[in-house]
Amino acid sequence: MRVKLLDLGIQYRRIKKEVLREVRKVLDSQGFVLGSNVLGLETEIAEYTGSRYAVGVASGSDAILLSLMALGVGRGDGVITTPYTFFATAGSIARLGAYPIFVDIHPQTYNINPDSLEILLRRRSRSIKVIIPVHLYGQCAEMGAINSLARKYGLKVIEDAAQSIGAEYRGRRAGSLGDAGCFSFYPTKNLGGIGDGGMITTSSKRLDGLLRILRVHGSHRRYYHRVVGVNSRLDEIQAAVLRVKLKYLDSWTEMRIRNAQRYNRFFREKGLTDYVTLPHVEGYNRSVFNQYVVRVKKRDALRAHLSRMGIGTEIYYPLPLHLQRCFRYLGYKRGDFPVAERAARETLALPIYPELSESKQRYVVSAIAEFYRRFG
Numbered sequence: 001m002r003v004k005l006l007d008l009g010i011q012y013r014r015i016k017k018e019v020l021r022e023v024r025k026v027l028d029s030q031g032f033v034l035g036s037n038v039l040g041l042e043t044e045i046a047e048y049t050g051s052r053y054a055v056g057v058a059s060g061s062d063a064i065l066l067s068l069m070a071l072g073v074g075r076g077d078g079v080i081t082t083p084y085t086f087f088a089t090a091g092s093i094a095r096l097g098a099y100p101i102f103v104d105i106h107p108q109t110y111n112i113n114p115d116s117l118e119i120l121l122r123r124r125s126r127s128i129k130v131i132i133p134v135h136l137y138g139q140c141a142e143m144g145a146i147n148s149l150a151r152k153y154g155l156k157v158i159e160d161a162a163q164s165i166g167a168e169y170r171g172r173r174a175g176s177l178g179d180a181g182c183f184s185f186y187p188t189k190n191l192g193g194i195g196d197g198g199m200i201t202t203s204s205k206r207l208d209g210l211l212r213i214l215r216v217h218g219s220h221r222r223y224y225h226r227v228v229g230v231n232s233r234l235d236e237i238q239a240a241v242l243r244v245k246l247k248y249l250d251s252w253t254e255m256r257i258r259n260a261q262r263y264n265r266f267f268r269e270k271g272l273t274d275y276v277t278l279p280h281v282e283g284y285n286r287s288v289f290n291q292y293v294v295r296v297k298k299r300d301a302l303r304a305h306l307s308r309m310g311i312g313t314e315i316y317y318p319l320p321l322h323l324q325r326c327f328r329y330l331g332y333k334r335g336d337f338p339v340a341e342r343a344a345r346e347t348l349a350l351p352i353y354p355e356l357s358e359s360k361q362r363y364v365v366s367a368i369a370e371f372y373r374r375f376g
Ligand SMILES: Cc1ncc(COP(=O)(O)O)c(C=O)c1O
Pocket: 059, 060, 061, 062, 085, 086, 088, 089, 134, 160, 162, 163, 183, 184, 185, 186, 196, 197, 198
């Protein structure tokens, strides 16, 4: 048996007709950039996330970059985030000449730890402008505590919700919990396009207006530029495909949640929980399981074993951001964020895509059981 980490083909075959019909309509119209599909998708995503506005951009990375620009972040400003995330979160900060300030994560949720955040802010809050919590793997960060610290220290909050469309924190959706929310439509995301794409949600009219001009080189009227922006537009073909997929997103999310519950059950039934720490979802959160990530003993040997058995896995992320070569100038060293560093050594993402069958999940769990029988 082969089990891919992600099999987008199954999903595509089920919606192929609809997707091709909508793509053909765009081609027939010859209107490719910021047209009716982008406007339609913006309205739908605003509603879906419980935000007042949504602005389509070229990628999730640009969504973060433009949100920071709209909040006035620039050279010399500090922006707090987690070292245990995809590079774009901190890369976008650094690209503006601002500097990332890292805070360690919670050992169970892998999201930024509000206690560590508070300790940092008590020591140094000068020149810090923004906090970017990341809703990692599909679960929202501890937004109540983060927002109250932000209020106390006069900081803005940008949610990096790239992996978490539809996730809920105490009944409210990711993207509606901070000043701005950033989404990615990279194909591997729960709502994935056929290339790059992204969106920013906000309930601030001022930010919405600013973001709309920042994505078109700061021009409020063609060839008249109020500020210096970038070229970061969502195209019509992406938006058309995403609108088709959005109709199915809730059912796909339910299937991901079902798969996660099934894994949990199988791991418990096989008595594997001494070797495999299951994902922890806080009782008041709804995770959309963009990833199903376990913490395991002998991670690299297990991964090699699974690969030999035809099972795809991934490590998100093998090197925390404070240890990346490009961030040496920030002056961090190994040991600064022990929880993130340990997660980077011990976690492993297993296949969780919606259409994953029960028999494939049983196969994955059996292969893990066999590994620990032999080498545990
Ligand atoms: C947490 C996180 N932030 C930001 C991004 C950047 O999104 P994109 O790849 O669309 O630029 C991603 C996804 O790739 C991500 O997972």
